[in-house]
Amino acid sequence: MVACDLVAVLLIEDDSQGETKAGRALAAMPGIILSRASTWSMATKMMGSEELFVADLNLPDVLDVRQTAESICRLAKDFPVVVFSDCDELEIRRQCMQAGCVDFLKKSVTSPAALVAAVGRAKTKTARYSMDSKVIKMTEAGIPETRANGV
Numbered sequence: 001m002v003a004c005d006l007v008a009v010l011l012i013e014d015d016s017q018g019e020t021k022a023g024r025a026l027a028a029m030p031g032i033i034l035s036r037a038s039t040w041s042m043a044t045k046m047m048g049s050e051e052l053f054v055a056d057l058n059l060p061d062v063l064d065v066r067q068t069a070e071s072i073c074r075l076a077k078d079f080p081v082v083v084f085s086d087c088d089e090l091e092i093r094r095q096c097m098q099a100g101c102v103d104f105l106k107k108s109v110t111s112p113a114a115l116v117a118a119v120g121r122a123k124t125k126t127a128r129y130s131m132d133s134k135v136i137k138m139t140e141a142g143i144p145e146t147r148a149n150g151v
Helices: 014-029 042-045 065-076 090-099 112-123 132-142
Strands: 009-014 032-036 050-057 081-084 103-106
Touching: 009 014, 009 042, 014 032, 014 112, 032 042, 050 065, 050 112, 065 081, 065 090, 081 090, 081 112, 090 103, 103 112
Parallel strands: 009 032, 009 050, 050 081, 081 103
Antiparallel strands: none
């Protein structure tokens, strides 16, 4: 993937300040087509054409941050994921990074420039699977079949 290619990014963030901070930074990046979801349920319905994910772990429709982390980890095996969260649990941070997340940024202290840099690194990750494999991997990650995500 060439750095100037268009990349579809899904920002999964429920906090209005975090969404605004991240959304503005990402929307200003050249080559980014940005979609937004404020819940994990909404995000899974939207997944399909996105190639990169920026995700918070503390979402209102998931009771346990570990559930979100597990889903993110499954997703990170096949897609670039930048975690943008204030989760302080070292084990969850380690789990996400070992699963293949490109970065784990602390939302409250991360500058827009650092977020843009992390997404830039994620953009350069080469796609490892064809569209058919993407559908299989999304299904394995627990992303339901919907018309919205084309699965």
